[in-house]
């Protein structure tokens with residue numbers, strides 16, 4: 001979608017232009033438009049309305065693009081464990097497969113009480129394992145796709161693998177684990193990382209705006225100013241301080257927290273993005289606080305709705321997909337209800353719903 005066509009007062013979207021990279025264009029008209037381009041791209045498309053419609057679509061309070069969030073992720077420490085413990089840990093803290101291809105991962109979360117008492121964000125910690133490069137599984141994964149050259153040629157690929165791997169027997173058991181049980185491979189490790197995923201405190205200055213650079217279709221590109229605040233650092237630090245006690249009690253090993261967790265300055269590249277964009281066209285009662293109303297409809301635009309994680313007002317640290325689907329399903333009911341109203345039926349000259357992305 002490359003252009004918005006709105007009514008003169010900006011209260012209705014009348015049509016959108018869609019374009020292809022080879023230069024073809026079509027104008028699509030509909031009674032209702034649903035913008036579902038995701039947290040980043042959907043917001044870029046919405047903001048681009050300012051190039052087509054005087055004042056841009058929406059209520060004019062400048063809320064579109066604000067409160068940009070992801071779930072920052074980073075290592076908060078390492079777990080020092082004796083030689084046998086990592087294998088036991090990998091049986092407890094890993095990815096497990098269940099029927100119908102579903103997977104789940106076991107880790108740690110804060111209790112509601114700890115969050116309330118500490119004023120902490122939602123967060124979870126999982127364990128990730130650096131495979132010992134000499135383990136059977138690591139050697140198997142780095143096996144060259146062609147037969148070795150030079151002295152190794154005598155033994156072939158399988159021979160080279162058996163010579164390199166400390167525990168060649170684990171290759172078969174890990175193939176079984178991964179193939180049949182849909183679980184992570186378990187192998188000797190050179191390190192165990194404590195990896196945190198954090199919710200963010202919504203910050204209006206963390207935002208998506210449009211740059212003056214244009215893409216191949218002539219639309220302005222997104223400029224992202226993503227901010228991570230002090231609440232995120234504080235939650236990471238506090239979470240880190242809960243963990244040693246757990247691992248001491250359960251015999252899992254000794255926790256060494258990373259330096260940055262104890263610092264009080266701004267977060268650097270210790271926490272990184274996950275390409276899981278959220279908020280920026282947030283839901284609110286008042287147009288002063290957000291972009292869409294409780295029915296996912298853009299404040300001030302009668303027939304434009306948004307369906308994606310862009311409408312979330314808060315982020316959380318876990319997968320929002322089921323909530324997105326629930327909101328989309330509710331929006332579909334709402335649109336169907338509106339379209340069934342007799343006064344709307346009388347004016348139908350266009351397809352009922354256009355999905356814009």
Ligand SMILES: Cc1cc2nc3c(=O)[nH]c(=O)nc-3n(C[C@H](O)[C@H](O)[C@H](O)COP(=O)(O)OP(=O)(O)OC[C@H]3O[C@@H](n4cnc5c(N)ncnc54)[C@H](O)[C@@H]3O)c2cc1C
Pocket residue numbers: 001036037038039041042070071276277278307308309310315316317318319320321324357
């Ligand atoms: C806190 C958090 C935790 C998450 N955890 C997980 C996780 O554990 N596992 C996981 O898999 N995911 C995870 N996610 C990602 C999550 O699955 C996605 O955020 C979600 O699918 C987004 O749905 P959406 O409908 O908003 O956007 P999308 O699913 O991205 O849909 C947008 C659609 O628009 C299309 N589109 C965009 N721009 C254009 C354009 N210009 N023209 C035409 N089409 C276009 C895209 O192709 C896409 O189909 C997490 C996200 C968050 C925020």
